[in-house]
Amino acid sequence: MSATTPPRVRYGKQVTESINQTRVRYVILFGCAIATPFLFPPTWPLVLLAVASYALRMFGVEAIYHRYFSHRAFKCSRPVQFVLAVIASQCGQHGPLWWASVHRVHHQNVEQPDDPISPRQHGLMQSHVGWVWCERYKDTDLDVVPDFARFPEILWVNKHYTLLMLSGAFFIWLLATAGAFGPTVTGGAALMWGFFLPTALGVQTVSLVNSIGHFGHLPGGYRRFDTDDDSVNRPLLALLTMGGGWHNNHHRYGASARAGFAWYEIDLTYYILKLLAALGIIRDLRDQLPEDVREEGGLAPAAAKVSDLR
Ligand SMILES: [Zn+2]
Ligand SMILES: [Zn+2]
Structure with missing residues (x-):
């Protein structure tokens, strides 16, 4: 290290909860999700509430x-970054820095x-859910995310994501009891259909x-790219995960703000990010694919290739 190079800050690990707390939380979450349609049979307002909550x-x-x-595919101001972290903490998959x-x-x-x-x-089961239950991955290794660990407010969100998630659940209950979802939706039904069920489903689809x-x-x-890993593009999964299922594309060029590279690879997350960028809420959306990636994936426009020959 040269004399002018500042020493690298080490953040260490942040402990958020014990592994048993994680396990109990997931058991309660999935138990309540399974019980939801039996306790409160579906109605249109409840189904719409579940879909909206799942999408968020x-x-x-x-x-x-x-x-x-994870990939810094766009930029935003520090206040917006905090609000985004709080919104995302509703997903039930730990805090932003852990994830x-x-x-x-x-x-x-x-x-x-x-x-x-x-x-x-x-194996499939370990990669699906088993690793979340392991002691090895329960704490957040902040030195893997030093670019965000330097923000105290993001560290706070990462540590208190359960509190934030439960506050969100309480807010849904409050809205329902105030009649926001219509006269037929009780607070209990809104909690089950608007919190437990969509949160559990979201955990499963991301897994x-x-x-x-x-x-x-x-x-x-299908695999658009012959990457060294086993990643696959799955259209149905991409719909359910709002773009996350274009995983082979993502492993080829993960820095991109878009995961669906072809026009027919529907990527709802990217469309919403484009809207947020147009509104000025976020900026510097990294959505341009390098030419070599386009050509490798068979995405280069034919017209460009013809003009290259002239
Ligand atoms: Zn992957
Ligand atoms: Zn990724």
């Missing part, structure tokens, strides 16, 4: 935890023994990206 939580994971905190640190480790060690979510290394998004033996997907 999935946007939180895919746009904020994944494309922003981003584990995900960066996944990319850095993809399909190697230190990849926490590789079906090739650990599917980790498992079958890296498992080519299952039909229903």
